[in-house]
Amino acid sequence: MDTIFALDANVIIHYLRENENVTKNFDNAVVEGSKLLIPRAVDYEIRRGLELLNATKKTAIYNDMVGINGQCLVTDMGEDIWTIAKDIYVKLHRQSLTVGEIDILIAAFCLRHGFTLVTANTKDFVNIPEIQLENWWK
Numbered sequence: 001m002d003t004i005f006a007l008d009a010n011v012i013i014h015y016l017r018e019n020e021n022v023t024k025n026f027d028n029a030v031v032e033g034s035k036l037l038i039p040r041a042v043d044y045e046i047r048r049g050l051e052l053l054n055a056t057k058k059t060a061i062y063n064d065m066v067g068i069n070g071q072c073l074v075t076d077m078g079e080d081i082w083t084i085a086k087d088i089y090v091k092l093h094r095q096s097l098t099v100g101e102i103d104i105l106i107a108a109f110c111l112r113h114g115f116t117l118v119t120a121n122t123k124d125f126v127n128i129p130e131i132q133l134e135n136w137w138k
Contacts, residue, residue, distance in 0.1 A: 003034040006110050007072065008103075008119035009045040011136055012038070012065075016058045022120070025136035026071075036072045039109050041102045043074045077109045084108035088128055097127045107131050 014022040029036060038046075043066070050059045065072045085108035092099055099107075107128045110117045117125060120137030 003029070003032070004037060004113075004115045005029060005034055005118045005134070006037045006039055006106065006115045007042060008106060008117060008121065009042045009049075010120040011118050012042065012046050012062070013049070014120055014137055015065075016055075016061055019137065021138060022136045025118075030071050037115065038066060038072050038074045039106050040074060040076050041105050041109075045102060077105065078112065081105060081108040081112050084112055092127060095127070099124060099127065104128075 011022055015026055046062060064070055066074050085104045088104050088108060103124050107125055111131055116132040116134050118134050118136050119125060120135060122133050122135050125131055125133055
C-alpha cells in the first residue's frame with residue numbers, strides 16, 4: 001500500500017516559496033506514488049492567506065496542485081474527527097499544553113485515518129500521542 005501523507009499548511013507555504021528541501025521531498029513523494037492529501041482545514045488556511053496577500057502567482061500554483069490533474073487532493077475531514085479533536089484538546093489542556101485549534105483538527109484527521117502528517121513545525125504536534133510526523137523542511 002502506498003504511503004498517504006496529509007500536508008500541513010506550513011509545508012504548502014514552503015513549497016509555494018520554492019523551498020529546496022520541501023520541493024525535493026514533495027517531488028520524491030509524487031514519484032514514489034504516495035497519496036498527498038490536503039485536509040479541508042489546511043485548504044482554508046492556505047486560501048485565506050493567499051487571498052489576503054493578493055498572491056496571484058502562488059494562488060495559480062496552488063490551484064494547479066489541487067486541480068483535477070494536480071498532485072494533491074483536498075479532502076473533507078469527516079464528522080468523527082470532532083470527538084477525537086475534543087479528546088486531544090482536553091488531554092492537552094489538562095497538561096497545561098496549548099496547540100492551535102486547526103492543528104488539533106488536522107492531528108485528529110491524521111490519527112483517525114492513520115495518515116502521516118507532513119509538517120515543517122513538528123513542535124506543534126509533538127505533544128499529541130501516537131501521531132506520525134514527517135518533516136519535509138529539514
